[in-house]
Amino acid sequence: MIRKYLRSVPSVAAALVALHASAQVPTTQTAVVQTRNGGPEVLELQSVPVLEPGPGQILISVHAAAVNPVDWRMREGYSGRPQPGRRPPPSSPPVRIPGFDAAGTIAALGPGVTGLSVGDAVFAMIGLIRVDGLNGGYSEYVVAPANRSLPLPDGFTFAEAAGLGTVGLAAARILIPVDIQPGQRVFVNGIAGGVGSSAAQMAKALGAVVIGTASARHHEYLESIGVDQIVDYTQVNFEDVVEPVDVYVETVSVEFATRGLKIIKPGGAIASVVGVPAPELCQQAEVDCPELGPPDAQPEAGAMSEPELLAHVRQLAQEGSYRVNVDRTFPLAEAGAAQEYNREGHTTGKVILIVRE
Ligand SMILES: NC(=O)c1ccc[n+]([C@@H]2O[C@H](COP(=O)([O-])OP(=O)(O)OC[C@H]3O[C@@H](n4cnc5c(N)ncnc54)[C@H](OP(=O)(O)O)[C@@H]3O)[C@@H](O)[C@H]2O)c1
Structure with missing residues (x-):
């Protein structure tokens, strides 16, 4: 008793x-x-x-x-x-x-x-x-x-x-399927924004070389999170100055993602939160363009659920690789x-x- x-x-x-x-x-x-x-x-x-x-x-x-x-x-x-x-x-x-x-x-x-x-x-x-x-x-x-x-x-x-939450989870959702390997070149369009800076830090944590577009006001911050090359999109078109990349991350618009096909190596991939180019264009460029489903959709077999993705984001933050x-x-x-x-x-x-x- x-x-x-x-x-x-x-x-x-x-x-x-x-x-x-x-x-x-x-x-x-x-x-x-x-x-x-x-x-x-x-x-x-x-x-x-x-x-x-x-x-x-x-x-x-x-x-x-x-x-x-x-x-x-x-x-x-x-x-x-x-x-x-x-x-x-x-x-x-x-x-x-x-x-x-x-x-x-x-x-x-x-x-x-x-x-x-x-x-x-x-x-x-x-x-x-x-x-x-x-x-x-x-x-x-x-x-x-x-x-x-x-x-x-x-x-x-x-x-x-x-x-x-929202930006970290969005970045994790699009990056996990493209399976970034150490040493790969990852380009992020709109790298200073919520999703862009999250994707940049996650790619750096995986050992990638990270390149991205941002206007001059953000350069000091981007250097502080280890971005390797910053392209001031107000001065040049990124496709004129960026060497071929393995993964192209789009956070601004699908029009940019279509331009991005020019700088992605055959066999590379687009990871986008704002839509992907038409399938025939991706096929022509030999680029994988996985589409992002609705945030609350049931994950495909083997894919991480939202709570699992969020726990992943927290883990990165806890380890200090994501601020x-x-x-x-x-x-x-x-x-x-x-x-x-x-x-x-x-x-x-x-x-x-x-x-x-
Ligand atoms: N599908 C999803 O689950 C999901 C989730 C989250 C967000 N989103 C969408 O993703 C987009 C980005 O969201 P966010 O939260 O990252 O936005 P945000 O924090 O407002 O970031 C905007 C960033 O875009 C940059 N930018 C604007 N025009 C640009 C251009 N022409 N070239 C390069 N960079 C440019 C800005 O940098 P400058 O100052 O240098 O212009 C700024 O840093 C939004 O459309 C949002 O709705 C989708």
């Missing part, structure tokens, strides 16, 4: 901690709500309910949230012209809380969640998991899937960790300005909203 009581003490204590912490969670919170499709003026600070985490979900008290291009595209109702090979945008109601990436501390655990505790510092990829209410990173509290919520890597601030550069931070109330700054398209790394200091 006594033994049974003692065995249950840690779980009782944990339950009490969880109860205490969840008792401090308010029922309402301040969040940035996209009230309709349009410009930054459609983003409003509103008081909205705090959702309870469902099975397999956690509630995060948000300290920082990342701004991604998908946020202002969804705000505009995805008016961008479709590109061949580009995945369709996620469907989402126009009234929503933006933000797919957040970092903070766990405020409550949903049923069945193990391996995480209330109070843990985590970063998460939120996704469109709650259709029953407003839920997104631009808020004081967000519900996230437990299997896409991971402890902050050592030495990471909340702002840096908030910038790990997030925070270009600029904005307070939550200035989410519209933050999206417009990101929309200009010239950030070095990530734009981050600070929700709690």
